Amino acid sequence: MVQRSLTAVINKIEQDLDRVRTEFLINVAEDLVRSSTPTVDTGAYITSHSITTTRGAGRGRTSANKPQGQDPNAKATEALSQLMGDIAAIPKDQTQVFMTNNAPHANIVEYKHGYNVYSSVRNRAGLHLADAVNKVKGSQ
Amino acid sequence: MSIINDIRACLDTHLAGTVGLPAVAHQNVPYEPTTGTAYVKVDMVPTSRRPAVRGLNPQQRYDGLYSILICTPENLGPGAGYDIADLLLDRFDATTDISLSGLTISIDYSEVRTSFLDSPFYCTPVTIAWYVYN
Numbered sequence: 341m342v343q344r345s346l347t348a349v350i351n352k353i354e355q356d357l358d359r360v361r362t363e364f365l366i367n368v369a370e371d372l373v374r375s376s377t378p379t380v381d382t383g384a385y386i387t388s389h390s391i392t393t394t395r396g397a398g399r400g401r402t403s404a405n406k407p408q409g410q411d412p413n414a415k416a417t418e419a420l421s422q423l424m425g426d427i428a429a430i431p432k433d434q435t436q437v438f439m440t441n442n443a444p445h446a447n448i449v450e451y452k453h454g455y456n457v458y459s460s461v462r463n464r465a466g467l468h469l470a471d472a473v474n475k476v477k478g479s480q
Numbered sequence: 481m482s483i484i485n486d487i488r489a490c491l492d493t494h495l496a497g498t499v500g501l502p503a504v505a506h507q508n509v510p511y512e513p514t515t516g517t518a519y520v521k522v523d524m525v526p527t528s529r530r531p532a533v534r535g536l537n538p539q540q541r542y543d544g545l546y547s548i549l550i551c552t553p554e555n556l557g558p559g560a561g562y563d564i565a566d567l568l569l570d571r572f573d574a575t576t577d578i579s580l581s582g583l584t585i586s587i588d589y590s591e592v593r594t595s596f597l598d599s600p601f602y603c604t605p606v607t608i609a610w611y612v613y614n
């Protein structure tokens with residue numbers, strides 16, 4: 341009887357942790373896209389964000405020869421859709437994921453133009469985690 | 481000044497006191513880099529403002545980044561950039577408290593990121609994370 345109760349508790353904890361992980365990644369993805377929206381010109385940078393299980397992997401689009409002045413909201417929607425697909429594809433037992441942007445001009449956007457998209461999203465990671473925990477707690 | 485502007489002034493003043501630093505390009509101030517001459521570019525990036533305690537009129541915790549891009553002439557190796565980065569890491573070391581006009585900013589961490597080529601300069605980013613209770 342004790343064994344059965346503990347198993348149920350552990351299963352519940354595992355389910356909750358899975359949901360926290362998913363909520364956390366969704367929060368991060370939304371922040372990543374929101375922070376990148378002001379950078380949109382061709383849309384190559386914002387649509388190069390990836391959430392992957394492999395360091396160095398992910399999308400990398402060049403802005404060369406692409407039409408400028410694209411609609412930021414349309415590109416943001418496309419980027420978020422891609423990231424939601426990435427999150428859905430992460431295996432349940434995966435313990436490490438990477439946010440990447442392999443666009444050739446990613447460093448220029450981040451540091452030279454001073455948008456600091458990845459640095460600032462990382463700095464807010466604690467807030468996103470706390471929010472994810474609260475969402476899961478609040479839905480019980 | 482507003483709290484955000486006070487934070488910026490405090491960080492800029494502390495940076496200006498760094499011995500051995502090349503010319504500084506500040507935000508929204510015209511600066512034309514001279515080819516062959518190193519310079520640093522700074523950006524202050526506020527990232528969050530959250531109540532530090534519960535209740536009415538709570539004290540706020542402000543978090544953010546002070547992003548410094550060190551640009552040294554290309555084709556001369558990364559050493560010159562890293563020398564400047566070392567100066568900045570010492571100046572903005574973690575747990576350092578910086579004060580100006582009664583405001584105290586705490587440094588959470590400072591770190592050097594991956595360098596990249598932006599011809600005719602080779603650039604090394606330094607990220608300094610700060611927080612303030614006010």
